Amino acid sequence: AQSVTQLGSHVSVSEGALVLLRCNYSSSVPPYLFWYVQYPNQGLQLLLKYTSAATLVKGINGFEAEFKKSETSFHLTKPSAHMSDAAEYFCAVSDRGNTGKLIFGQGTTLQVKP
């Protein structure tokens, strides 16, 4: 069975500071990994995905994530936080079959202070 754990339900950073959102996964097969962002009262927007090409994945809005198999991690980072980054972030895992099931973590709320 697959699962995702996001460490820290709330993360607060100052504008311009490094953003680090943690995600650990469990999977018995090579996974696909995703980060999504959700703004208030909206759906989920895909930030980036890992599908077994480069282990360092670059996404939209300056975010990137590194797949570390030895640590079963896929942490999301951004060098410099912007006020507009304040949102809910979800890490998700899926297998490589055709079931299409995404398994999400509980989410991390990112607060950006001026």
Place this chain on the structure above:
Amino acid sequence: ETGVTQSPTHLIKTRGQQVTLRCSSQSGHNTVSWYQQALGQGPQFIFQYYREEENGRGNFPPRFSGLQFPNYSSELNVNALELDDSALYLCASSLAETGLNEQYFGPGTRLTVT
């Protein structure tokens, strides 16, 4: 390119009633997945439809059912509504043939059961 759309935006129902939610997939996509997101939680997979057939189901009772139409749009039906069914229902579309499970989400339908 048209994104994923969902209707209605908000809905209020009474316990025991039935509800139908609708989703139009992104142009060129042939697979639709439905998720339930309770307040403060990550989305939970309900089921997926591919070429008008159910292609995977999460841990939801049979009173949650769905349809996919030839134009790849989809419906989610919930019978005998319970208070715990109050949630944001998200639809996501993807193109199965890429094998990447890259899902694009609509804005969701907020269902309130009283």
